[in-house]
Amino acid sequence: MNKYRMLCAAMFITVGASLFSCTGTQEPVGNTSASASVDKRQVSYILESTTKDSFDLPYPAVVGGMPLQEALAARATGREFSNKPLSDQQISDILWSANGVNRKESLMRTAPSARNFQEIDIYLFVKSGIYKYDAVRNYLFLVKAGDHRREAGNAAFFKTAPVALVYAADFERMEYDQAAKDFYSATDVGFVSQNVYLYCASNKLSTCVCGYIDRESLRLRVGALNGKVLLTQAIGYPVGAE
Numbered sequence: 001m002n003k004y005r006m007l008c009a010a011m012f013i014t015v016g017a018s019l020f021s022c023t024g025t026q027e028p029v030g031n032t033s034a035s036a037s038v039d040k041r042q043v044s045y046i047l048e049s050t051t052k053d054s055f056d057l058p059y060p061a062v063v064g065g066m067p068l069q070e071a072l073a074a075r076a077t078g079r080e081f082s083n084k085p086l087s088d089q090q091i092s093d094i095l096w097s098a099n100g101v102n103r104k105e106s107l108m109r110t111a112p113s114a115r116n117f118q119e120i121d122i123y124l125f126v127k128s129g130i131y132k133y134d135a136v137r138n139y140l141f142l143v144k145a146g147d148h149r150r151e152a153g154n155a156a157f158f159k160t161a162p163v164a165l166v167y168a169a170d171f172e173r174m175e176y177d178q179a180a181k182d183f184y185s186a187t188d189v190g191f192v193s194q195n196v197y198l199y200c201a202s203n204k205l206s207t208c209v210c211g212y213i214d215r216e217s218l219r220l221r222v223g224a225l226n227g228k229v230l231l232t233q234a235i236g237y238p239v240g241a242e
C-alpha cells in the first residue's frame, strides 16, 4: 500500500470511528442525556405518554438493516396496518432515516435539500399527541396532546397505523420566489419520504405516503403557519405481524 492509500485508509477509519459508536448508534448533537434508562428495542413511552411534553429520543441506530439492494427490492407501498405499537427506538430510527443529522459538524441531513435550506419539518402523529421533530437535538416536543392520527390523511388506514408523519415545508427558510419554493419543497419531501420507505422495507414495516390529505386543516393543526403541508406517511407493522 502506498503512502497516499495508507493516509486515506487512516482518515476513513478515524472519520468512521468518530461518526459511529461501537453500539451502532449515533450520538445526536446537543443531546447529552438521551434516555440511558430506556430499553431501546421494546418500549413505547412516546405512544403511551399522557403527561410529558417533550422527549429526548434514543440515539438513532446508524448500523443494521438489510443491504441497500435488498431494501430496494423489497420497497413497496402497504395499506394495511396492525395496531401493534412501535418502540421509541423505532420512532427515533424512522425520524433519523427520514431527515436526521448524519454529519455532526455541518448539521447536514440524511435527505438532500435544494441549496441545503432544510425546509422540511416532520410532525409525528401518535396516540398520545402530535410532536415536532427537532433533528439537531434528536428531540420531540409536543404540539398538541391527544390522538389526531386520523386527521393525517383521508384513507381509513390512518385510524389503525400507530404512527403517521406529516411533512410540512417552512417557506421562510427558502430564498426563492413562490413558484420555486413550491417546486423545490415538493421535490425535497420526496427524498424524505423515500428514506422512510427504505427504512420500512429494511425493517419489514408497512408504509404508505399520501397526497390525498386536507393540507390546510393539517397546516393549522400543526401550526406550520409559514408554509404548507405537502405529504403525510402512515407507518406500522403489516397485518399479521403481531
Ligand SMILES: Cc1cc2nc3c(=O)[nH]c(=O)nc-3n(C[C@H](O)[C@H](O)[C@H](O)COP(=O)(O)O)c2cc1C
Residues within 6 Å of the ligand: 075, 076, 077, 078, 079, 155, 208, 209, 210, 211, 212, 213, 231
Ligand atoms: C406523491 C405521492 C402521493 C401518493 N398519495 C397516495 C394517497 O393519497 N393514497 C394512497 O393510498 N397512496 C398514495 N401514494 C402511493 C402510490 O399510490 C404508490 O406509490 C403507487 O401505487 C406505486 O406503488 P408502490 O409504492 O408499491 O411502488 C402516493 C405516492 C406518491 C409518490
